[in-house]
Amino acid sequence: MVGVIALGGVFLIGTLWYRIIEGWSWEDAAYMTVITLATVGYGETHPLGSRGRLFTIALILLGVVNIGYIVNRLTEAIVQGYFQQGIRLQQQRRLMESLSEHYIICGFSRTGRQIAKEFQAEGVPFVVIDSELESVQRAQSEGYTVYQGDATLDDTLLKVGIERAICLVAALPSDAENLYTVLSAKTLNPEIRAIARASTEEALQKLQRGGADEVISPYITGGKRMAAAALRPQVLDFVDGILTGADRQLYMEEFLLDPAFCPFVGQTLQKARLRSQTGALVLAIRRLDGTLIGGPTGDTVLMPGDRLIGMGTAEQLRNLNKILGPINYKQLRRPKST
Known part of the structure; x- marks a missing residue:
């Protein structure tokens, strides 16, 4: 000039x-x-x-x-x-080539932004995909790893390391886009956990048939939470306090019992003494066949493939993870220290 x-x-x-x-x-x-x-x-x-x-x-x-x-x-x-x-x-x-055992957020709208905040608070590695330049710039300004592209395309998912990722969250505005994304993700990495957003009950069913492990409808979930807030406000506050937020003191985690590594498979909870050794509380056990045992007693036997749902401080859950054996990272994300 x-x-x-x-x-x-x-x-x-x-x-x-x-x-x-x-x-x-x-x-x-x-x-x-x-x-x-x-x-x-x-x-x-x-x-x-x-x-x-x-x-x-x-x-x-x-x-x-x-x-x-x-x-x-x-x-x-x-x-x-x-x-x-x-x-x-x-x-x-x-950067994309260095990503491993990470999470992928498809879409950086209001839902995607909230997911990114929770992931950042948990300290988990993740990458955001969005096709809109404005959304990409916003994600960059907030310090997130972001890739501009169409999440429904195989090439885009490959560039963000879909084959090395452990979870994909499809939070795109369109149900059709979320369905295409889940189908592509499951084709490229059958082991990945796919979570999708659905706007209607019909879309929810189609996404489940398309391979999504979990389908969340903001309207259905929002309605349930509002009812819970009206009927059981203290319970909802407690659950929210251990599931989300960066300043919480208690965490909930799930642990997969691998018979090749876990020394307590075949033993009862009383004999395993998980509570006395770690301080963490076992709230429930999900059997391999899907059966849920809530509030297991000391006589409950730990079986191969069980998923223990535990609650405690970050340190207590880390200790529980240690004594259960070298659990696969894909099945467990260690909580961040408070």
Whole structure:
């Protein structure tokens, strides 16, 4: 911008000189100034004296300096922009390749933003996918790892490491997009846990048939929570306090009992002494066949493939994880210390 203004000033000075000092017409003055600044090598429009030639030399030098400055800045902007874009793409590619055992959030609307906040509070690795530039910029401003692309496409999911991810959350605005995303994710990584958002009961059923492990309807869930808030407000506050938020003191986690590593498979809870060793409370046990045992007693036997639902502080749950054996990270996300 500065170079263009300076060049315009030189053109104006040259034109005024040839018009006023040399007495040429405006057309001849402007033409002489242009060919002088452009250094095209044409002859003088009208004969010049010594004073006029000295001024023309100065005008040529000023023109060369200004045009060189403009060309230099333009080239620098183009080259820097090209290389910076290349560097950014290379850094993004490296970052995506380094992701492992991470979560993928598809869609950064109001639902996606809330999910990202909870994931960040839990300290879990995750990446956001959104096709809208505004949403991508917002995610970047909040410090999230983000990729701009269409989450329904296999190529996009592959670029964010779908084959290495442990969970995908489809929170796109359209039920059809969420269905396509779940189908693509399950095709590329059959082991991934897929959670999808549904707007209608029909979409909920289709997403379940499409392979989603969990389907959440904001309207159904919101209605249930509002009813619970009206009927059992203290219970709801307690459950919310251990499920979400960065400042909570109690956590709930699930633990998979792998018979290859867990030394307590086949023993009763009383004999395993999980509570006395760790301080964590076993609230429920989900059997491999889907049977849920709420409030298990000391006589409850721990079976292969059981999922223990435990509650306690971050330290207590970490201790429980340690004594249960090297549990697969894909089945357990360790809570963050308070």
